[in-house]
Amino acid sequence: DLCRKTGCKTYIVHTSAAQSLEHIRKGKAEGLPLYCETCPQYLLLDETAYYQPLPDSLKYVISPPLRSKDDQEALWLAIQDGTVDTISTDHCPFNTLGQKDLGINDFTKIPNGAGGVEHRLKLLFTYGVLTGKINLQQFVALISTNAARIFGLYPRKGEIAVGSDADLVIWDPISISEISVKTNAQTCDEDIFERTKIKGSAWKVMIKGDFYDN
Template structure:
C-alpha cells in the first residue's frame, strides 16, 4: 500500500498537543485533522490507540565507524542506523574526519562510500581536523559543489585533530560568508594536555583522572572564547555536548544578546554523575567520554537549561567502544582509552522517561529537543521535524505504556557494554510506514 491513515492518536508538535488523524501517501503527509478518510482498498488504517504521534527524531551528532588507533567505534552505518530507527530516530548526521593533510573532498567521498549501508537518510558534517591556507577554499568547494552546510572543529585533542583559536577564527569567517554553520567541540586542549601529563607522571592513571584532567572550567573557558568569535565573525555557531553549568551561563547570556548561537547536550550529562568514575575497573572504563560526565550541580543546571531554551538539542554523540578489546587497552593509562559511548538507540526513551514523566520538560519540549530544533538549525525544516501537510512522513508512534530495562545484552547497538545498563525506561517508539500494522 502507498497510503496509511493513523486514527485515534495524539499529535505532538513543539507548539501543541491535539487529538487528530494523519493521512500519509507516497511518503508525504497529506493532511491532518478529524474524521479523515483514505481511498478504499488503498489505505492502511492504523489505530494509534493511546499512542502519541511525533515527528521522527533527528540526531545531529553520531560517529558511526569512527576510526581510532584502538579500532573503529562499534557501530557502523548499518547497525547504528538500525539501532537509531528502533529508538524513534529517522534522520542522523555523522562526520567526515579527514586524516592530517587529507583533501576535504577526498575524505568526504570516502565517507559517503562508508555510509552506503545506512538505513536512514543522513547528512555529513565535514570535520576540519587540520588547517593551512587551502582550507577556506576547500570549504567553499564543499559547500558549492558538494552541498555541505556544516563544518566541525575540535579545540581539544592537541597534536591530533585539534586546531588553534586563530585558525578557528578564519574558519568561522569563511563559514559565515558561505552561510554554513560551525560545530565546535569546546575544551581547552593545552590545559587538558598539561593536566594529563601531570597525572600520568604521578602514577594517577585510572579513569577517574580522565575526568579530573578535564574539569568544567576547561569547557567553560573554551565556550567563552568561541562565543567571542561568534560575536566577531557573525558565524552561526553550534556548541556540541555541553556539560558544564558555567558554560550554560555564558551561552544563556550570548543568546540574550541575539548571537547566532546554538547549544547541544546529551543524555549522559543529564542522567549520570561523576561518581561513575569511582567504580572499580573494568566497570569505570565505559564512562570515559569527552567532555567527561560532571557533578550533580552541572546536571541540574542542564535540566534548567532545557526548560528555559538555553539548550536547543539533545543529541547523543554516539561513539561506543567495547570495554574488552578496546577501552581496556587503557586500563593502566587513561590517556589511551578511546573516548566515547553509545546512546542512539535509547535517546528518546531516556528523555521521555526522565524528562517528560518526571515533569522536568513538557511533551512539546521533548519533541523540540529531539527533532524540531535540529531540523530548524540545520535547514531541514519543515521537510523534517514536522507533522505538517507536505512534510516527509517521518512519523513515529510512541507507546507510553511500554516499559523495559536497558541492557547491552538485548540491545541493537553493537557494543559489549552500555553506560545506561540497568536503567528502566518507558515508551516504545515505532517508525510508521504505509505497511505498518
Template sequence: MGIVLNGGTIVTAADVYQADVRIESERIVAIGYEIKQPGDQVISVDGCFLFPGGIDPHTHFDLPVGEISTSDNFSSGTKAALLGGTTTILDFATQFKGETLKQGLDNWHAKADGKCFVDYGFHMAITDWNDQVAREMREMIQREGVTSFKLYMAYKNVLQVDDGALLQALRQAGECGALVCVHCENGDVIADLVQNARAQGKTAPKYHPLTRPAEAEEEATSRVITLARLAEAPLYVVHLTCSGALQAVIDAKLKGLEIYAETCPQYLLLDDSVYSAEGFNGAKYVISPPLRPIYHQEVLWSGLKTGVIDTVATDHCAFNYKGQKDLGLNDFSKIPSGAPGVETRMGLLYTYGVMAGKLTINEFVALTSTNAAKLFGLFPRKGTIAPGSDADIVVWDPRVSSVVTAKTLHQAVDYTPYEGFEQVGQAIRVFIRGKQVVQDGKLGVENPTGNYLFRKPFLRRKGGENV
C-alpha cells in the first residue's frame, strides 16, 4: 500500500509542473496521472507546491562553548527544522584539541543517535591538525561516510588553524574525495581589534561588528582561495556575508577554480543597525561573522540570482538571550556568538526571495535543497522529487500567511532575530522517507525517526578524480 499526493505542483531545481506523486517503501515510485494502486491512501494537495525536503548544510546543535552549550540539542533543533520544511541537516561534529577525528565523531553520534526528527549527517570540524588526523580523513570518508571537513581561520587559540594546516588539509581532501569548508575571518587581526577595544573600555554589543570588519573576512576568503589553488583542491566558503568576499569568489570562479559559497538568511535580511538597539538587545545579533551594513544585502541577493552563491544555510547556533547571551553583559567579547534560524529559513527565503521577485521558485529549491545534496554526497537520494529518490517532500501552501514570533516557534531559545517578519506560505505537510511527520502544520509523530546519512565522496567537477 502506498500514498498518492494528488493535485499539487511539483517544483524541482529544473522544472515546475502539475502531476501526482506516488510513494511506497520510503521512496518515490511514480510521478504522473492515474498512478493510484489498489489500497493506496490518496491525499489531496490542491493549490500547494511540492518541494523536495529542505537540506540545511550548516547547523550547530548541542555544541559546547566554554562552560555552556547551545540551547538547541538534536531533538529540539531537528523538530524545529522539520516544522519549517527542512528534512535533512548536516551538523558539525567537532574534534577538540587532543582528540582524534574518530573520537570527535563518536561524541557527536552520542549526542544525535535516536534524537533526530530529520535525517542527518556530519561534517568533521578539525581544530588540531597533525599527521594522524591527515591519515584519518580517508578513514572518515570510507568507513564513516563523512565526506566534508571544516577548518576555522578565526577564534584564535580555540578553533583557529594556521595556513600550513589549511594547505595540508586542502591537499589531503583533494586527494581522497572530500570537500573542505572554511570559516573565513582573519583571527589574528580580530584578536588584536578586540583587545584594543576592550583596553579603551568599549564593551557594548555595538563593538562586536567593529572588531570583526568586512575586511577581515575579505582577506581571509582571498587567502584560503589562494591556498585551495595551490593545493589543487575544491573549497566551500561558509556563511559569506560581504561584497569583498563575494568578489573573491567570483574572481576565483572566473579563473576556473572549483569554489563554492554559502550564505544565510540573516545576512540577506538583517543589517548592522541592530547592534545599536536599546540596552543590551544588540547581543541577540552577536554572530560571527557579524551582520554587515545594509548595502551588502543586494550584493548577496545578486550572488544568489547569478549562481555565484550555491546554498542558503542557517548556521543555527542558538543561545538564550537570558542566561546565556548575558554572560557578556559587561564585555561584548564574552557574548556567546550565534543565533537561531533553522525553523524560519525556508519561509523567509520563499517570502523575501521568491515572492519579492528576487529568485525564481526553481532557484529557491536549488538553494534550499538540491545544491547542498549535490555538494555533500546526497543527490539524487535527497534534493529532488524523482522516481527512486527518498520520499522527502514538503507540501507548501502559498495561501497561508503568518508573522514570525518567538512565541510560536519551536526552537529551544527565548528569541528570534526575525521577530515581526511577515511570512508567506507554510509547510502544512512534510514527509520523510514516505512517512508523514507534519500534518496541518503540526508535528505528527512523538518519537524521532531520523536516520544517519552515510554520504558519497565529493564529485570533482573541474578535473581531478576521487580516490
C-alpha cells in the first residue's frame, strides 16, 4: 500500500514466505515500482533446523526465521518468474559462544542473524544453476545486473561494455569445496551451511581494471 500511495521505489528484503510473494507479484503486475530480494538461507534451509537440540539450533535464529519447504519451493518459482530480483545475504556473523548462547535462558537476548556473504555466489551457482533451477543469465542478473539497475548504478555497474567500470569476477565452474568454519574468511565459530558441498568459485576478482587477491 505504501508503494501504491507514494509511487516510490520499494525494495522488500529477506523475503521468505509464499504469502509475501503473492502480494509482491500482484503489485508488480499493477506496474508498481516494487522490487524483491531473498537470501540463500531461505532457498536452501528450512524450519526443521530449529528441531535440533541446543546449542546446535541457535545458529539458525535469524530474522525472518527459516520457513517451510513449501515456502522454499515458492521462492525458487518466484526467482524463475522474475518476482524475486536479487539474492543477497543479510550477513550478520554472530558467534554461538558469548553471543547466540545468551538466548538459551532468555530468548529475548539472542542476536538475530548469520554469516554468509562469502558463500552467496557459490551457493546460488551450485544449487541454482547446476540443478537447472536457473540459467547463467539469471544467475548474473540476480547477483549483479538487477541490483545495479534498481539502485541507479547501471550501466556503469552490472554490465560488461565499453565505458562501464571494469569490475569483474572470473568464475571457475569446476572447483569443488566444502563450507567449513575452519576455512571461512569470516571468523564465526559456527556456520549455518557447515559441511555443504560446493561446486564453483571466484578465480579472479578485478576492480576498475586491477586484479585483487581472492
